[in-house]
Amino acid sequence: MQPLDFRGCFSHTIVHEPSFLTGLNAFWKEASLDDLKLWARVHVVIGSTLELPHEFDETNFDFYGKTLSGQKEQRVRWKRGVSLVNGICGEDVGREYVKRHFPETSKQRMEQLVGNLIDAYRVSISNSTWLGDETKAKALEKLSKFVPKIGYTNHWRDYSALDVREDAGFAQNMRAANLYETGYQLAKVGKAV
Numbered sequence: 001m002q003p004l005d006f007r008g009c010f011s012h013t014i015v016h017e018p019s020f021l022t023g024l025n026a027f028w029k030e031a032s033l034d035d036l037k038l039w040a041r042v043h044v045v046i047g048s049t050l051e052l053p054h055e056f057d058e059t060n061f062d063f064y065g066k067t068l069s070g071q072k073e074q075r076v077r078w079k080r081g082v083s084l085v086n087g088i089c090g091e092d093v094g095r096e097y098v099k100r101h102f103p104e105t106s107k108q109r110m111e112q113l114v115g116n117l118i119d120a121y122r123v124s125i126s127n128s129t130w131l132g133d134e135t136k137a138k139a140l141e142k143l144s145k146f147v148p149k150i151g152y153t154n155h156w157r158d159y160s161a162l163d164v165r166e167d168a169g170f171a172q173n174m175r176a177a178n179l180y181e182t183g184y185q186l187a188k189v190g191k192a193v
Contacts (some may be wrong), residue, residue: 048174051171089177161178
């Protein structure tokens with residue numbers, strides 16, 4: 001894999017907290033390489049607690065769940081498993097749900113209903129006596145940009161590059177899922193949202 005050149009991606013960036021970047025810059029100037037390596041190792045372990053023996057997961061929850069978040073107890077394992085699957089391939093889970101419980105005809109009916117509402121808004125705005133012409137034009141322009149999202153996506157995510165296998169271990173499948181997600185996100189760099 002070729003290293004990414006992020007310079008072009010950040011030619012125009014909106015920064016909400018400039019003081020954060022000032023602090024980050026100071027941190028990078030002062031941080032030792034050994035400290036950065038230790039930080040990276042710690043975060044690899046934290047990110048791998050599901051793949052490690054149960055004691056690691058318990059310790060991770062005790063600190064992040066109980067101490068930092070105030071949770072009383074960890075969710076049961078099957079619920080965490082469902083969340084994990086949803087996090088990795090949630091759209092595939094959603095597609096299966098849609099196939100079973102939300103027929104195309106239901107989506108079409110809702111799209112028609114929302115389309116009728118948009119038409120009614122258009123007429124109401126156009127015929128309004130209390131809105132000025134400039135305000136009407138802006139309202140109609142805003143209405144024309146409204147994109148209803150009903151029921152489920154029209155463009156399902158492609159998981160064909162996700163290499164999760166039944167004969168692989170949990171850790172190997174998690175690494176494959178992370179590799180897939182990283183590739184999916186990096187493919188969006190520099191492209192319009």
